[in-house]
Amino acid sequence: MLTETTVADIRILIMPLPEFAMLPFGGFLDKLRFTADEADYSRQRYCTWQILGLEAGSIKSSSGIDIQVQATPAEIHCADFDYLVVFGGRNAQATQSLAPRYKNILRKAAGHGVQLVCIDNACFLLAACGLLNGHKVALHWRHEAEFRFSFPRIEVVSGQMYCFDGGRISCAGGMAAIDLAIEMLARACGRSRALKGLADMLVDEARSSSHQLRSLDTEAATSRHTGRAIALMHNLLSASKTTDELAGMVGISRRQLDRQFLSEHGMTAKNYWNELRLQHVQWRLLNSGHSLAVIADEAGIADVSYLGKIFRKRFGMSPALFRKALPGMPSDL
Template identity: 70%
Template sequence: MPDTNARTPVPDIRFLLLPLPEFAMLPFGGFLDKLRFAADDEDYSRQRYCSWRVLGLEHGHVESSSGVAVRVELTPAELSYADYDYLVVFGGRSAAATEALAPRYRSVLRGAAARGVRLVAIDNASFLFAACGLLAGHRVAVHWRHEVEFRASYPRIEVVNEQLYCFDGDRISCAGGSAAIDLAVEILARACGRARALKGLADMLVDEARSSRHPLRSLDEEAASGRHVGRAIALMRTLLASDKSSDELARAIGISRRQLDRLFVDAHGVTASEYWREMRLQHLQWRLLNSDHSLAVLADEVGIADVSYLGKMFRRRFGQTPAAFRRDARERRRPA
């Protein structure tokens, strides 16, 4: 049994956790469970070495994207920012919907920043931070699904390439997913020491804490594709909104266009241009499903200025116009 008479030490680090409407459970649960393991010497979930409270605009519950709700423990009117070191914000399922929350959350975020609380954006929360003017002069890590969208919306904010998380002064950002666990380890290591930060990883069935630049092997077939093709795929994603050609891509890698095409055909059965076109169309399809932006806006995201041509490309690939595809997808989502 735990020693209930032992004096509780002052926590080394104190967190406010702010889940936004339709937040993802994976990063929230992973981040919180890592805090829980590090907070106690045993496994009693006592908040001895680190502490946390769930913040919300009002009391009640915040529903996640999966429908599971989390209870709000504290509202802005009830807290003293001096009692906390980090405000960790967990973004919603839609970047646009998260961004639209700026009028409601701006005072909370700016109030925390003004009082020296470090702000942490996880997943789409970076869109909220940017909309609130809190990322000016800072670098940011965003989920690869939303990198092109973020660059298009906030071209003056530097997006770091292929990073799980990014520390930039009093602004910290994380791409989301299981990378929230890695971020929690790094934050805890800086405040509580590496040994305590790593405590519980084995219980979570996590092999090791990944560095911010850990390559995400599940994203591309880079390991099997070879160095040149893997580098080309990474550049294609980064330059998705540009009008650069495959010739320019080959030059950036240091090989000829013919050699690049041959490597792509060997690895994927298509040329570099065909692979890049498919990447753009897949991105467009995903954005049609997950945003309300017009085709003209989305065309800028995929580097194809001619909206009519883009619509024809999409129809040839998917058998429908973009408008029909979006309409049918929404019909299927409506409850019976």
């Protein structure tokens, strides 16, 4: 807690949603802890935080770990805080459906000038509450197509770890939550204090918002042109672009692009792009209750029956049977 002579530089409300991921939550919170004190006593001196929940009790993470709620909306005064950091749930569709329950506290905080921070899928909640209108958003690459489809008027910044845009801050989640925490703390407490504890966390350095994730490509030895093409394939998953147009955007001919893909990935650029789309469809069937028609649009496949055909050829069963085999998932496609 603060002493009588110490005033916190940054005051944060942390609101994990049901089924939130522990990785970004733990990384973000531990970075605050290291910066909050001169030594390593976990005292909240230079930054303070509270765990906020809609009601008293605990909130269960996606890994089954319960986090105790420290305050409810009735017990706080929003003007006493600088940021409200929301950690999204495992399922984007379920997170979005929470809007009626969370709209009041989010809008109240924004009305008091509190900066709203959405981490991982929390951007779906803020967007559904109308709180991202006119703002840019950075989110996990797996959810970009789904977000663009659900909120086509909100600008998505592809390939960014986090994004500051006025009173709204967004973060892709995972380990990027640590990088976001560093940037938030640097702006409030100074760079030196923000970097405190990184060695203890076994983190080499703070990554910028534009840091390119090397592990996103399955082939580490990919060439410059192929790597650029794969990044564009991810960003243009739902677009009606041809492989010839893709090659033009990369700056080489279609034949050269195919030659490089065959050499590095054993398939043409078109086939690699189709595989990305099918992998996206499979992942969305595993992690959402959206209809196949919605998922097909996200993957840039206009004909649902054609999608069913190529999905069956690739995975050995229809999308309906694939989803039906998953416990707790709807089977009506």
